[in-house]
Amino acid sequence: MNQHPFRILALLTFFYPHRGGSQKYAEDLYVGLLEHNPSTEIDVLCYNTCKQPHEEYYRGLHIYRVACFTIIPDRFVLPNPITLMRTLWKLRTRKYNIVNPHVQFFDVSWWGWIYAKLINAKSICTVHTDHAKHQSKFIQLVARFIDETIVRASLKRYDHITVENEHTQRFIINKYHVVNTTVVRGTIDTRQFSHENRTTLVKIPGTDILVGPNTQIVSYIGRLLWTKGVLYAYEAFRELAYSRGDVLFVIAGPGELYEQLASKIMRDGLSQKVLLTGNLNYAEVQQLLRITDIFTLPTHHNEGIPIILLEAGASKCTVITTSVGGIAEIIDDQSGYIIKTHDPRMLKDTIEYALNHPEERKTLANNLQQKIKNKHDISIVSEEFSRVVESIVSK
Secondary structure (H helix, E strand, O other): OOOOOOEEEEEOOOOOOOOOHHHHHHHHHHHHHHHHOOOOEEEEEEEOOOOOOOEEEEOOEEEEEEOEEEEEOOOEEEEOHHHHHHHHHHHHHHOOOEEEEEOOOOHHHHHHHHHHHHOOOEEEEEEOOOOOOOOOHHHHHHHHHHHHHHHHHHHOOOOEEEEOOHHHHHHHHHHHOOOOEEEOOOOEOHHHOOOOOOOOOEEOOOOOOEEOOOOEEEEEEOOOOHHHOHHHHHHHHHHHHHHOOOEEEEEEOOOOOHHHHHHHHHHOOOOOOEEEEEOOOHHHHHHHHHHOOEEEEOOOOOOOOOHHHHHHHHOOOEEEEOOOOOHHHOOOOOOOEEOOOOOHHHHHHHHHHHHHOHHHHHHHHHHHHHHHHHHOEHHHHHHHHHHHHHHHHOO
C-alpha cells in the first residue's frame, strides 16, 4: 500500500460516542486506514451531541467537538456558528490534503467543499444512502426540499464522491447526475466478532437474565426508531413469545420509542420473555451478537448498508431483514431471509420457519459470514479508500 503521508479532516454531524451506522462506518474506515498507512493523520470535526470533552484522542483519531443545537433529537442538529468558525480557523494550519464530510443531508456536506477550497485541499464527500425518511410527513417534505436544493448544488462541487453501496451510487448518478463516484463498501473489523456455542448459562447484556444452552435467542439491535421497524419486530416477538417457551427475545438500543416499547412489554406481561435492554456499549453489543441465534432488522429506514447487519453476519447470526437501500447487496436467498417492509406477520412466520429449520439457517449464516470477510473486512475496504485518496491528491 502507498505510504503517502495523508492528512485528512473528516466532517461528521454525529460521531463517537454517538451510536449510528454512518458514524461506525467512518470510524472503522479511518482506523483501518491508520492501521495500514501509519504515516496518515486523521482529525475528526463533529458536533458535541453527547456532551463530551471538546477535544479527545480516540483510536488514533484526534476528535474536535463543536457545540450544537438539537433540531430533531438523535436525527438532526446544527452547530453553534461562532464555535464552528473558531474551530475551522484553528484547523486551517493543519495543511490537510483531503476534507471528507459524511452524509449529504447534514450541513457538513453543504459547506465542506468550500472549506476545502479555502485551505487548498481536495474534497471527497461520502454519501451513505438516498433520501431521508421520517414518520412526520412535514419533516420528510423539508428533508426532500433540502435534497433537491442545497444537496444537489453541493454534491456537484466536490472533487469526488464515495458511496458505501451500489444502490446509493445509482441514486447519486440518476438523481443528481454526479458521475465521479466510487464505491467504498460498508466495513467492519471482522476480527472483533465471533459466534459462541453456548454450553452453560450466559447473561443477556444489559440485564440480569441468565439463559441456558437450550434457549434460542432472537434479537433486534439498533436505534429504537419507527423507520427501523422495531415496532414490527415487537409485534412478531409478542406473538411468538406466547407460543415458544424455548425462545428468548431481546430488543437492544437507545431511541425515541423506548418508553412506548417498555409500556407494551409491561402491558402484555412479557417482561421475562421480551427483554428491553436500553443502550448497550460496544462490548455488550458484541457479546449479545455472539450469543444471538437469529438477528432481525425489519427496517424501512433510508439504509445504506447497516453496519449492524455486517456485525451480525460476522458473528454468524442468521439474519432476517428487508431489501431496502443497499441491504440486498449483502443479504440474498443464499445468505439470509428477506421479508417485506411493514409486515410483522411475515417477520413472525420467517422467524418461526428459521427456528424450525436449524440446519438451513446455519448454512445461511456460514455463507453470510464468509461473504462479509471477503468483501467488507476493514483491511480490504481501507485499501480501497486509500487508493481513492491517493488518486484525488495526485491530480
